[in-house]
Structures are given as C-alpha cells and as structure tokens.
Amino acid sequence: MPYIQFLGAAGTVTGSKHLINTTYDSSGKQGFQVLIDCGLFQGQKEWRERNWQDTPVPAREIDAVILTHAHLDHCGWIPRLVKEGFRGSIYATQPTIDLCWVVLPDSGHLQEEDAAFYNKTRTSKHTPALPLYTMEEAQECLKQFQPVDFDQVKQLRPEFSFRFVHAAHIVGSSMVEISLGLNGSNKRLLFTGDIGRVRDSQVAPGRVLHSGPTEGESADILVMESTYGNRVHPKEDPRPELAKLITDTVNRGGSVIVPAFAVERTQKFLFMVKDLMESGQIPKVPVFADSPMAIEAVNVFLKHTEEFSEETKQQVQKLGSPLTWPGFNFAKSPDDSKKINDVKYPSIIVSSSGMVSGGRILHHLMLRLPDPRNTVIFIGFQSPGTRGATIKSGAKEVKIFGQFVPIRAQVAALEQFSDHADTAELLEWLHTFKGQPQETYLVHGEPDAANQLKQAMTKELGWKVEVAQWKEKVEIL
Ligand SMILES: [Zn+2]
Numbered sequence: 261m262p263y264i265q266f267l268g269a270a271g272t273v274t275g276s277k278h279l280i281n282t283t284y285d286s287s288g289k290q291g292f293q294v295l296i297d298c299g300l301f302q303g304q305k306e307w308r309e310r311n312w313q314d315t316p317v318p319a320r321e322i323d324a325v326i327l328t329h330a331h332l333d334h335c336g337w338i339p340r341l342v343k344e345g346f347r348g349s350i351y352a353t354q355p356t357i358d359l360c361w362v363v364l365p366d367s368g369h370l371q372e373e374d375a376a377f378y379n380k381t382r383t384s385k386h387t388p389a390l391p392l393y394t395m396e397e398a399q400e401c402l403k404q405f406q407p408v409d410f411d412q413v414k415q416l417r418p419e420f421s422f423r424f425v426h427a428a429h430i431v432g433s434s435m436v437e438i439s440l441g442l443n444g445s446n447k448r449l450l451f452t453g454d455i456g457r458v459r460d461s462q463v464a465p466g467r468v469l470h471s472g473p474t475e476g477e478s479a480d481i482l483v484m485e486s487t488y489g490n491r492v493h494p495k496e497d498p499r500p501e502l503a504k505l506i507t508d509t510v511n512r513g514g515s516v517i518v519p520a521f522a523v524e525r526t527q528k529f530l531f532m533v534k535d536l537m538e539s540g541q542i543p544k545v546p547v548f549a550d551s552p553m554a555i556e557a558v559n560v561f562l563k564h565t566e567e568f569s570e571e572t573k574q575q576v577q578k579l580g581s582p583l584t585w586p587g588f589n590f591a592k593s594p595d596d597s598k599k600i601n602d603v604k605y606p607s608i609i610v611s612s613s614g615m616v617s618g619g620r621i622l623h624h625l626m627l628r629l630p631d632p633r634n635t636v637i638f639i640g641f642q643s644p645g646t647r648g649a650t651i652k653s654g655a656k657e658v659k660i661f662g663q664f665v666p667i668r669a670q671v672a673a674l675e676q677f678s679d680h681a682d683t684a685e686l687l688e689w690l691h692t693f694k695g696q697p698q699e700t701y702l703v704h705g706e707p708d709a710a711n712q713l714k715q716a717m718t719k720e721l722g723w724k725v726e727v728a729q730w731k732e733k734v735e736i737l
Pocket of ligand 1: 329331334429
C-alpha cells in the first residue's frame with residue numbers, strides 16, 4: 261500500500277522530513293519515492309544524533325525532494341542526503357533556491373567548524389570528529405535544485421504531480437499540494453510546511469509577507485505543522501516595547517544582543533530599528549549585523565519583494581538597502597566579527613544562530629551575558645534544549661564552549677516577530693477549507709502543542725486528527 265512515513269519533525273519542531281512511497285507505479289514497477297522537506301534536527305543531543313542515522317530507504321532510491329522553504333530545519337539535511345547517494349532533483353521556488361545558496365554552504369561551514377572545535381578540545385567521543393557535511397558538499401548539492409513557480413503544476417510521474425501554493429511564512433515559502441493517482445482514483449495530499457501569519461499587519465505587526473497562506477484548500481490527507489498549537493501571540497505593536505528595551509539599555513551604558521536567523525528575520529529587525537532611529541524613538545547607536553551570510557541575505561531579501569506587504573515595500577523604497585545605511589555594519593569575515601568584541605560603547609548586535617545553537621552569537625553572548633547593563637532580546641522561537649531556550653527561561657547560567665557563563669544581562673522576548681500562525685490563526689485558516697480531510701496528521705510541534713491543537717481541531721472543526729509519531733508509516737487509502 262502507498263504510505264507516508266514521518267522521518268522528522270514528529271514529537272519535535274526540527275528535522276522535517278516526510279517520505280511518500282507510492283510502492284508501485286502505473287507500470288507495476290517499484291514505486292515513486294519522494295521526500296517532502298529534508299531538514300536538520302537541532303536542539304537536544306537526543307535529536308541531533310538522528311542527523312547521523314541513515315534514511316529507512318536507501319538515499320539513492322529516493323527519486324525527488326520537494327522543499328517547502330529555506331529554513332535549516334526543513335532543508336539542512338539535503339547535503340547529507342546527497343552525500344549518501346541521492347541523485348534526484350530538488351524542487352523549490354526560486355526565492356527558496358536563492359536562500360538555499362546562502363544558508364546551505366554556511367551550514368556546511370558551521371559543521372566543519374564544530375568538528376574542528378571538537379577535535380581541538382578533544383570533546384567528542386569520535387576521533388576524529390567529522391562534519392555531517394562540508395561547505396563544499398553543500399555547494400555541490402545546489403546543482404540538483406530545480407525552480408518551480410507558485411501555482412505551476414509539475415508532473416513528476418504519470419500518477420504523481422504537485423503544485424506549490426503560498427504559505428506566507430518566509431520569502432519563497434510554500435505548501436505542497438500533491439495529486440496522486442491510485443487504482444483509478446485520485447488522492448490529494450497537502451503538506452503545509454510552516455504556516456505564516458494569517459491576518460494583516462495591524463494584528464501581526466512584525467510580519468513582512470502580505471498574502472497569508474492560500475485559502476480555500478482541500479485535501480484527503482493533510483500533514484500540518486503545529487509549532488504554536490498551544491499559544492496565542494501578543495496583539496500589541498512590538499515597536500514601543502522594543503524602543504524602551506533599547507533606550508533603557510543604552511542609557512545604562514549597555515549593548516543589545518539579538519540572536520536571529522540571518523535570513524529575513526534579521527532584515528525585518530534591521531528595518532524596524534532603522535525606522536525607530538529615523539523617527540527619534542531610539543538613540544542612534546552603531547548596529548552590527550554579524551553573520552558570514554549577512555550581506556548575501558540582504559541581497560536575497562531585496563531581490564524578492566514580490567510577496568512583501570505594501571507597508572514593507574514602501575519602507576524598502578523609503579529607506580533603501582541596509583547595506584548603505586550609515587552606522588549599520590555588516591561583518592562578513594571572522595576578523596570583522598572579532599572587532600565587534602572590542603567595541604566598548606553601547607551598540608546593537610544582531611547575530612546568528614537564532615536559537616544560539618552555534619555560530620558567532622556564541623562569542624557575543626559569552627562576552628556580554630555576565631554584564632547586567634546588557635540586554636538579550638529574543639525575536640524567534642526557541643526550541644527546547646537549545647541554549648536560547650535556557651537563556652530565555654531565566655536560567656542563572658548557560659554552557660558555551662564548555663564553560664558555564666553567568667547570565668546577569670536583562671533577557672526579553674518579543675513574540676510578535678513570529679513567522680508562524682498561532683492557534684487562533686491556524687483555526688481561522690482551517691475554517692477556509694472546502695471540505696474535511698479524511699485524515700489530518702500533526703507534525704512540527706512539541707508534544708503539548710500538537711496535542712492541544714489536536715483537541716482544538718477536534719472540538720471546533722470535528723476533524724479526525726492524529727499526532728504523527730517518529731518513523732510511523734500511515735497508509736494512503
Ligand atoms: Zn520555517
């Protein structure tokens with residue numbers, strides 16, 4: 261029987277990977293095998309170790325990957341899949357491909373740096389510690405990407421076609437509608453990937469994308485994310501709170517450190533900071549965007565304005581490229597990054613990774629967390645088990661590079677920046693469906709979030725909903 265197998269983002273929010281196996285094709289031969297997303301596991305060791313396991317079907321037998329968007333927890337395992345023998349095409353929208361050109365080599369670079377660090381400090385049980393993949397291997401896999409436009413029907417086999425529709429999560433992000441011919445009948449599968457904010461900028465003021473996820477969907481089988489299945493985002497404009505946090509910090513001689521995903525989230529934040537400076541709501545202090553991919557990320561962000569809201573388009577037109585703003589510095593090389601450590605006056609530092617799981621943010625936090633004049637502001641989801649979650653939880657110390665660093669800096673979080681729909685928004689979107697799916701499987705959520713969303717959907721919509729389990733196979737009937 262054709263089936264879907266959940267190979268990641270089941271019981272957690274990372275490692276998105278769902279295998280569709282048609283088991284046989286129209287001519288009776290071995291079926292078509294497609295991965296929807298191919299993401300890295302991040303966070304606790306228990307999860308990260310799964311990055312080293314083989315796929316249950318050999319990588320060389322997988323025919324294609326269909327990618328929803330360019331966040332690493334959705335695309336970051338592609339270079340490893342290719343390393344293990346996958347030779348098929350990777351289908352994605354053009355903005356997603358452009359972003360992958362930035363984030364995948366960077367991820368390979370980080371993997372190499374981590375392995376080098378473990379070898380230097382002899383802190384791995386493996387000698388030598390190896391990277392999951394290298395920067396070169398990540399660059400190599402980019403050749404297998406193939407662009408597919410939104411709404412274009414792409415036929416991969418006589419019995420298998422798909423179409424990308426808008427997910428409104430980040431630039432280029434999509435949901436995947438699949439049409440599967442089985443024994444003369446046709447099944448429609450919908451994989452949501454990550455779902456963006458549903459409502460307009462009045463209610464979700466941090467958002468960049470205007471459209472909201474495509475409405476009026478229908479599916480026989482729905483595989484849906486549940487990151488915020490137990491949460492409602494604050495409704496207030498984040499700007500006054502952000503302005504106060506920055507002003508208070510600068511007034512006491514401290515600096516603001518913002519861990520943020522380098523692509524889109526960082527740009528969104530930079531535009532808001534620039535706007536606050538221009539309108540005199542915060543002092544004009546130096547801003548450092550410290551990420552090896554910061555400059556490329558700005559260029560991709562400015563290249564794909566087609567999905568931006570009118571407000572964002574106007575802002576981009578008015579303020580121009582962040583690369584030209586006086587007082588805004590983009591640290592590309594490790595040397596540029598190190599120079600920020602010597603800055604003694606108040607400044608704003610935005611650096612990745614967003615969940616403090618690696619990257620240059622570690623150095624900035626190691627240096628600045630012990631000083632109570634400083635402030636750390638989180639503007640993104642912190643997966644349990646990451647350093648970001650530890651710092652955000654109010655812990656007194658956090659382990660960085662094998663050392664316990666005391667946390668005396670102020671810690672704040674602005675949930676309005678979220679690119680994920682909250683529970684109310686998810687239900688609002690589901691209400692636009694043309695009919696009730698036969699089956700809904702919830703993925704990409706911590707157990708509590710997935711279970712609460714299941715309850716809400718059962719109660720409010722009367723749908724049949726299951727929480728997907730890792731490696732579970734479900735038949736496509
Ligand atoms: Zn995402």
